[in-house]
Amino acid sequence: MRNFDTILYEKEDGIAYITLNRPEVLNRYNIQMRDELYQVLTAIRDDADVMVAIFKGAGERAFCVGADLTEFGTAPSPTIARQVRWERDVWGLFSRIKATPHCSRSRLCIRLRCRDSAILRYQDSIR
Numbered sequence: 001m002r003n004f005d006t007i008l009y010e011k012e013d014g015i016a017y018i019t020l021n022r023p024e025v026l027n028r029y030n031i032q033m034r035d036e037l038y039q040v041l042t043a044i045r046d047d048a049d050v051m052v053a054i055f056k057g058a059g060e061r062a063f064c065v066g067a068d069l070t071e072f073g074t075a076p077s078p079t080i081a082r083q084v085r086w087e088r089d090v091w092g093l094f095s096r097i098k099a100t101p102h103c104s105r106s107r108l109c110i111r112l113r114c115r116d117s118a119i120l121r122y123q124d125s126i127r
Helices: 031-046 078-087 090-097 116-125
Strands: 007-012 015-020 052-057 100-104 107-111
Touching (some): 031 090
Antiparallel strands (some): 007 015, 100 107
């Protein structure tokens, strides 16, 4: 998988680690992050070895403060923006993965295709 600009992705022992990596702006969710997360989530969905995905935010101050409003209204038209949003529907992809979210230690942990052994490795691997 290629390197990304707004997220970090690592996979180890059936656990995917996704770090939102825009700490200078408190990990604001922008268009590029949406596109990169879509790529990573698609890869996770298709990788039978990944049992758990742990999302965290870079920096000490925030996991993610929400949408990057500096990009609000920058699409050429609302129709095109809506079409692109549906083509790269990150939240819909979460539901198609059949993920079970839960939060732990300021992280969003997503359990996928879980078996007991994956949960044990997840609990031991929190970093």
